[in-house]
Amino acid sequence: MLTRLDISLNMNNKNTYDANMGSILHGFLMENISKEFSKEMHRNQLHSYSQYIIKYGEQLIWTINTLDSDAKNEIITGICTLDSVSLKHREENIIIEKKEIKSITYDQLFEKFYIKRQAKSIKFKFITPTSFKCKGEYMIYPTVRLIFQSLMNKFNDFSKDIGVSCDEFLPLLEEVLILKNYNLRSNTFSLEGIRVPSFCGELEYFINAPQHIINMVHMLAEFGTYSGVGIKTSMGMGGIKVTH
Amino acid sequence: MLTRLDISLNMNNKNTYDANMGSILHGFLMENISKEFSKEMHRNQLHSYSQYIIKYGEQLIWTINTLDSDAKNEIITGICTLDSVSLKHREENIIIEKKEIKSITYDQLFEKFYIKRQAKSIKFKFITPTSFKCKGEYMIYPTVRLIFQSLMNKFNDFSKDIGVSCDEFLPLLEEVLILKNYNLRSNTFSLEGIRVPSFCGELEYFINAPQHIINMVHMLAEFGTYSGVGIKTSMGMGGIKVTH
Known part of the structure; x- marks a missing residue:
């Protein structure tokens, strides 16, 4: 199963957010998955997900895609319960405004x-x-x-x-x-x-x-x-x- | 010998002039060379020149390059004597404001x-x-x-x-x-x-x-x-x- 989660983030009136935030968001993602799943991905050398962030005018959209059901359950299900994204290194908390999810087998x-x-x-x-x-x-x-x-x-x-x-x-x-x-x-x-x-x-x-x-x-x-x-x-x- | 003639043209306050005028200027060039030279180029299947026109902000520059001395003598020498470029099909006469020529063997x-x-x-x-x-x-x-x-x-x-x-x-x-x-x-x-x-x-x-x-x-x-x-x-x- 393929799943896409689009998350609208609040820009915090900052213009410094762009696609280069990807690796910071990857860090946040890794903090929010189980150690077992993280180890398993590492062992398989398979990335069963992709993610990127992009600015459309005034909108900041973080997209997380998973390529199988395990990754959906481990990554997307957890993220779906959150109301904000906290970036520790930046000491910033970004409010999640909207989430949209779609799946296709x-x-x-x-x-x-x-x-x-x-x-x-x-x-x-x-x-x-x-x-x-x-x-x-x-x-x-x-x-x-x-x-x-x-x-x-x-x-x-x-x-x-x-x-x-x-x-x-x-x-x-x-x-x-x-x-x-x-x-x-x-x-x-x-x-x-x-x-x-x-x-x-x-x-x-x-x-x-x-x-x-x-x-x-x-x-x-x-x-x-x-x-x-x-x-x-x-x-x-x-x-x-x-x-x- | 390689020669470049850069011709500054008066824009006539028109914004319709651009690189696509190239084939019209080619026509003008052909009218201004001898029939013999034109035939010879055709016979050889060799283009001993190139030309293009380009707009830099408010400036319109027509560049004519020749790749040997014959082409320089036949094409550039003639064009150098002109004060304007007349485009018959468009019924337009474009004033030549400046000419710059340089050669290198x-x-x-x-x-x-x-x-x-x-x-x-x-x-x-x-x-x-x-x-x-x-x-x-x-x-x-x-x-x-x-x-x-x-x-x-x-x-x-x-x-x-x-x-x-x-x-x-x-x-x-x-x-x-x-x-x-x-x-x-x-x-x-x-x-x-x-x-x-x-x-x-x-x-x-x-x-x-x-x-x-x-x-x-x-x-x-x-x-x-x-x-x-x-x-x-x-x-x-x-x-x-x-x-x-």
Whole structure:
């Protein structure tokens, strides 16, 4: 099951809140889960959640996504009971104004996006700083390969009954996804005193492929709105929105 | 010899002038060269010039570059005698306010940029809509291969004594040019009623290579400020500026 919790936070009349708060909020999240679950995630080397914070005008929205039921029960259920977020290092307490939660099973995702006919174009919006790693180097331009390799790997880790073969589909997607529009720029993400090279912005692909491939692209992209894309998606990086 | 003529035009208090005027100015240029030279260029399939127009705030600058002495004599010398640019189709006459001309020989380019030690980073600014063609498709994101293949091909067409091998250097440059910063967006260029898919913006590379490769990158880039990069550089596309 995939679950998204959107939390509206009170800005405290401060303009210093932005996507770079992600790692501080990650710290808060870790304080609010059981030690056992934290250890288990560490043991599995699997991040069954992603989270990021973003400012929309006067609104500050913290989004927490979980990729299976265990993570939902351990992370989201606990956070849902809170009225505020206390950031110890900053000695700040941020009031929670509203919470919105929605869930979708992997079967429903499959039915809604893979079985039903999808559009021949798709738009990705990288709403928090996003980055990939390849051969030890940060990659700050989103190629088809980097985006979909990341999505497929994350998808295959969590969808139990359905798998997508990277070897088979990545070369195909590189051929059939045609970049139609984009507006992208590099930036950095603050992480424990380091500035991670990254980018933000949006791009649109035309998908010149048979319908089942078009549908797969849309399904993986929708999954990506929960998993995030690229590196450090548990720290606030790689948050995406998709227009189908 | 490489020559650049920068012409400041009077805006006529109009805001409709922009980079898309390139093809109209190309028409004006063709009216002002000899038929023989025009035929010769057509026969050779070689564009020994590039031109583009760009608005800097309240200033409108038309830039004409020539890549050899013949083109300088045939194109720039003639234009230099004019006081205005008359656009017949638009029934407009644009006053020339200022002209600036500068020339550099290929030997001087080689000495200044290949012999002298250059910096480990370089910035490209794509100031008019730029596009590449690959296997019949427009390519609207500037990869290392697309940029330098275009520059090397144009350079090899005109530099008589010095040549750069694409087969040897393109794979090397793909490895050593590391994208550090960018801000790029897609757009279109109006050409005879067609909207050509293109992009504008800037990018910065770090060059992780021995000094002679660094120098070659700078030399090709400087040449590119005369030749333009990509397709339709005689029509107003692919104008670049370089920060060494």
